[in-house]
Amino acid sequence: MIDPAAPPTSDPIAELLTTYNELNSSSLDELAEIPSPLEFMRHVSRNRPFVVRGGASDWKATRTWSVDVLKARMAGMSVNVAVTPKGNADAPLKSEDGGMLLVKPCEEEQDFGQFMDYVIQQEGSGEMDGEVRYAQTQNDNLRNEYSELFTDVEPSIPFARIALQKAPEAINLWIGNSHSVTAMHKDNYENIYVQIIGQKHFVLLPPLAYACVNEKELSPASYVRGAGGGELVAQREDGDSVPFATWDPDGLGEGTRYSSLARPVRVSLGKGDMLYLPALWQVPSYHKVSQSCEDGICCAVNYWHDIEFGGSFYPLCGFARNVALNAMED
Amino acid sequence: MIDPAAPPTSDPIAELLTTYNELNSSSLDELAEIPSPLEFMRHVSRNRPFVVRGGASDWKATRTWSVDVLKARMAGMSVNVAVTPKGNADAPLKSEDGGMLLVKPCEEEQDFGQFMDYVIQQEGSGEMDGEVRYAQTQNDNLRNEYSELFTDVEPSIPFARIALQKAPEAINLWIGNSHSVTAMHKDNYENIYVQIIGQKHFVLLPPLAYACVNEKELSPASYVRGAGGGELVAQREDGDSVPFATWDPDGLGEGTRYSSLARPVRVSLGKGDMLYLPALWQVPSYHKVSQSCEDGICCAVNYWHDIEFGGSFYPLCGFARNVALNAMED
Numbered sequence: 001m002i003d004p005a006a007p008p009t010s011d012p013i014a015e016l017l018t019t020y021n022e023l024n025s026s027s028l029d030e031l032a033e034i035p036s037p038l039e040f041m042r043h044v045s046r047n048r049p050f051v052v053r054g055g056a057s058d059w060k061a062t063r064t065w066s067v068d069v070l071k072a073r074m075a076g077m078s079v080n081v082a083v084t085p086k087g088n089a090d091a092p093l094k095s096e097d098g099g100m101l102l103v104k105p106c107e108e109e110q111d112f113g114q115f116m117d118y119v120i121q122q123e124g125s126g127e128m129d130g131e132v133r134y135a136q137t138q139n140d141n142l143r144n145e146y147s148e149l150f151t152d153v154e155p156s157i158p159f160a161r162i163a164l165q166k167a168p169e170a171i172n173l174w175i176g177n178s179h180s181v182t183a184m185h186k187d188n189y190e191n192i193y194v195q196i197i198g199q200k201h202f203v204l205l206p207p208l209a210y211a212c213v214n215e216k217e218l219s220p221a222s223y224v225r226g227a228g229g230g231e232l233v234a235q236r237e238d239g240d241s242v243p244f245a246t247w248d249p250d251g252l253g254e255g256t257r258y259s260s261l262a263r264p265v266r267v268s269l270g271k272g273d274m275l276y277l278p279a280l281w282q283v284p285s286y287h288k289v290s291q292s293c294e295d296g297i298c299c300a301v302n303y304w305h306d307i308e309f310g311g312s313f314y315p316l317c318g319f320a321r322n323v324a325l326n327a328m329e330d
Numbered sequence: 331m332i333d334p335a336a337p338p339t340s341d342p343i344a345e346l347l348t349t350y351n352e353l354n355s356s357s358l359d360e361l362a363e364i365p366s367p368l369e370f371m372r373h374v375s376r377n378r379p380f381v382v383r384g385g386a387s388d389w390k391a392t393r394t395w396s397v398d399v400l401k402a403r404m405a406g407m408s409v410n411v412a413v414t415p416k417g418n419a420d421a422p423l424k425s426e427d428g429g430m431l432l433v434k435p436c437e438e439e440q441d442f443g444q445f446m447d448y449v450i451q452q453e454g455s456g457e458m459d460g461e462v463r464y465a466q467t468q469n470d471n472l473r474n475e476y477s478e479l480f481t482d483v484e485p486s487i488p489f490a491r492i493a494l495q496k497a498p499e500a501i502n503l504w505i506g507n508s509h510s511v512t513a514m515h516k517d518n519y520e521n522i523y524v525q526i527i528g529q530k531h532f533v534l535l536p537p538l539a540y541a542c543v544n545e546k547e548l549s550p551a552s553y554v555r556g557a558g559g560g561e562l563v564a565q566r567e568d569g570d571s572v573p574f575a576t577w578d579p580d581g582l583g584e585g586t587r588y589s590s591l592a593r594p595v596r597v598s599l600g601k602g603d604m605l606y607l608p609a610l611w612q613v614p615s616y617h618k619v620s621q622s623c624e625d626g627i628c629c630a631v632n633y634w635h636d637i638e639f640g641g642s643f644y645p646l647c648g649f650a651r652n653v654a655l656n657a658m659e660d
Contacts, residue, residue: 312377
């Protein structure tokens with residue numbers, strides 16, 4: 001029985017966050033080796049992340065990929081690149097009329113070699129100079145756009161495929177530099193993230209911390225290229241407003257009365273490290289440096305597996321969000 | 331992302347129950363055979379029950395136990411028996427002053443053979459006549475009071491022990507007749523329940539249905555024997571009030587504005603059937619016949635494994651309960 005002696009608490013949201021913090025560490029589980037499907041399923045069941053240091057260190061990608069290798073393998077190919085003025089893909093921006101926009105990057109096709117040269121040159125310059133370019137099409141690109149490189153990574157993550165009884169829904173390649181950041185998002189996916197080149201610095205919040213992140217409804221927008229290849233300009237789009245977390249655990253953005261109860265889990269991934277990022281976890285990434293590069297680039301691969309919608313977890317997370325949103329309106 | 335296009339719902343509790351009902355069947359999963367630890371862990375992860383028909387049919391207890399065998403094996407031993415006027419162990423009762431009591435049974439020591447004869451005679455009489463006696467000490471009794479019988483059941487449930495990485499916290503034997511009922515309760519245990527003799531009829535509700543069951547604070551009480559071995563009388567006890575679900579999915583008790591959204595899972599267990607009853611599920615049992623007997627008795631064994639408190643599930647269930655209780659006060 002849920003603490004039978006306890007009277008109903010007058011602030012269930014604060015109680016939820018406090019209880020979670022008492023029962024869970026804010027440091028990440030580090031596994032000594034790749035888990036079995038059963039060991040993995042225990043983490044899925046708890047919806048708790050873990051890292052396996054060097055879990056992918058024997059992958060061909062980890063052992064052999066470099067700027068030169070990637071450029072040689074992808075020579076002459078064109079790729080989709082997300083372009084933003086300041087690296088702020090899917091980030092909130094104050095519009096001229098004072099409203100808040102959620103601005104998607106401008107998507108442009110570019111020769112892979114030219115894209116790599118741009119990213120490396122910018123990283124080497126020591127400060128941000130010009131637009132930020134990030135190869136981050138999250139559409140199973142490693143089995144499509146980058147299929148030339150797919151043979152160098154594992155076709156699936158066996159422990160996840162067996163435990164979840166699902167092949168990966170998407171396998172994505174990410175190439176950028178230290179200026180590329182992705183703003184807080186949460187995914188309906190069980191995510192295995194593998195760092196290949198450089199380092200990635202994550203700040204993670206569990207799904208039940210909805211009340212901490214000050215979700216707002218932002219107007220959809222996209223960066224579009226001005227006439228004649230000019231500057232990128234944020235342009236409003238038709239469509240429903242998009243909910244977006246406007247608070248970051250590093251203190252950026254305006255918090256809520258619950259934000260101080262957030263206990264983010266922080267982890268830095270290096271070459272060959274493998275992270276399990278459980279479904280619906282939130283990844284705030286306002287902080288300036290979310291990636292550190294090696295030879296001017298950062299490169300990672302991730303495997304998305306559909307979430308299990310059956311059972312209590314998904315409905316309860318939606319419930320926690322709805323209660324939080326209603327409380328914010330009070 | 332949790333349904334990103336959806337605005338916050340004005341009634342998160344109704345939305346929670348509706349979403350759960352849409353994503354989960356109200357019929358029970360029936361497994362063709364005993365699950366592997368990984369298959370079991372998938373059910374634990376979803377917090378969803380299942381039944382394995384005949385999953386314990388080869389146990390020595392299932393094959394050999396009968397009234398005569400049990401009486402012979404336990405001959406001359408004294409056991410703890412829960413005695414109630416009408417079979418209502420841990421049941422709510424209106425007190426003379428109009429308040430509601432939660433009345434624990436009177437616990438009495440009795441010779442096992444005499445206890446069995448009483449239970450069988452009462453069952454055979456066709457109607458309830460006199461006090462109801464139920465051997466149901468939920469204190470690991472099969473490894474203590476009834477240790478003589480323990481060799482006839484499995485010392486643990488391997489798939490659960492391996493998956494949960496825990497030996498059973500308690501293994502309990504239950505012997506009664508069709509008049510023995512246990513009122514709705516919810517346990518901090520992952521429960522494996524095995525029917526040995528007779529049938530048991532369960533009506534189950536998932537933990538997130540807190541808002542449906544009209545939980546009230548009842549005053550603690552116990553049945554005590556009147557002077558000179560007289561009638562059982564409910565006697566108030568000191569101590570904190572006890573939360574208790576006063577609504578039953580079969581329509582007994584007063585419901586809440588959410589009760590109509592409850593979708594109970596019903597299952598009848600016969601000889602050798604094994605039920606996984608997940609942690610925090612609620613077991614309402616007001617209905618008149620919750621057991622059917624064979625040779626005048628019902629007998630079952632259950633294995634309790636401690637719940638996993640880490641992760642999101644336990645805090646989220648407490649949250650759902652707190653929000654439900656606050657809503658009831660409005």
